[in-house]
Amino acid sequence: MDEPGSRRERPAKEALTRRGIVAAAVDVMGAEGLGRVTMRRLAKELDTGPASLYVYFRNTAQLHAAVLDELLGAVDLSPVDAKGDWRDRLQAVLASYTLVLFEYPSLAQSAVSARPSGQNYLRLVESILTLLDEGDVPPRQASWGVDLLLQLATSTAAEHAGGDDPEEWNAVAAALRAVQPETHPRIAALGEDLLSGSGPDRTSWGVRALINGVLATPRTEDGVLGTPRTENGVLGTPRTEGERA
Incomplete structure (x- = not known):
């Protein structure tokens, strides 16, 4: 009759890390859907207690945001450094972002309210701002425009997440x-x-409409609508280097 092995003979568990938790969450989502990515489910997957996961994530929403950020690493940002019209290249980046969400329907719906803040999200935002700057979009308009562009791409993916x-x-x-x-x-x-x-x-068409709108619509100044902008700047006056910065 075999005797149970000593606990000392069992291999030690890998140390729990934020990266390891996110990797496990991605695996669970791919196999079972985002709805199954809970603290309790991951604790079982990682052979630990749910309380230990709260050291790294305050709640499930924050965990889902981290999963989204992990997957944003697959967004193709190469158009930023490519040649061609900046609008076409911006549209290509947003199309790649949308396709990534298409691959994970449940995540696409969650992405509408998720608030990622990791390095992949920051790279995506930086890329969009870089292309808007190349198109001479005033910085204040670009800072709000990037949110609108990502919202359109996200809602498009979420709308089709469950299939038409x-x-x-x-x-x-x-x-x-x-x-x-x-x-x-x-x-x-x-x-x-x-x-x-x-x-x-x-x-x-929607992306183009938003890009053109962001380019042409000034931010408000002290609650008063700004002066309409022409191709070269406000009322045709070329913007200074300070305004372009």
Whole structure:
């Protein structure tokens, strides 16, 4: 009859680290979905107690944000240093970000409210700001614009995270097509154009619209709307080096 081995003979557990916890969370999410990435589930995966995980993460939301940041390392930032129009390259970066979220549907929905703050997120933000600066977007507009651009990409991924339900889309299409010009003249006039364009086409247009809007819309100054900006600067006056910094 075999005797139980001494605890001293068992291999020592690896030291718990933030990186190890995030790696385990990514594995659990890939196999079971983000909903299963909880402190209790990870504690079981790492052979420890839930209390030990709270040393590294205050709550599950913070853990999910760390998982998102880990996956943002897969975003292709090479367009930043490539040649070509800065708008096209910015759109390519945002498209890569969206595709990363597409690969993890449950994470895409969580990303709408997640607040990542790791190095991968910072690199992504820095890349977007670099391209906006290359396009001569005023710094104050760029600082708010980066948030809008990421929100559009995130919400696009989240909207399609669960897959498009044909019945729901058919119901929307039927409702739009059934309107009467007497009650909804503008919907009736646009007709099928309201439903036109594939997902990527609409997303691409949305990104372009936001980029152009960020470029052309000044921030408010002391609660008063700033002066409209032309291509070369405010009212056609070239911006100084200080304004470009």
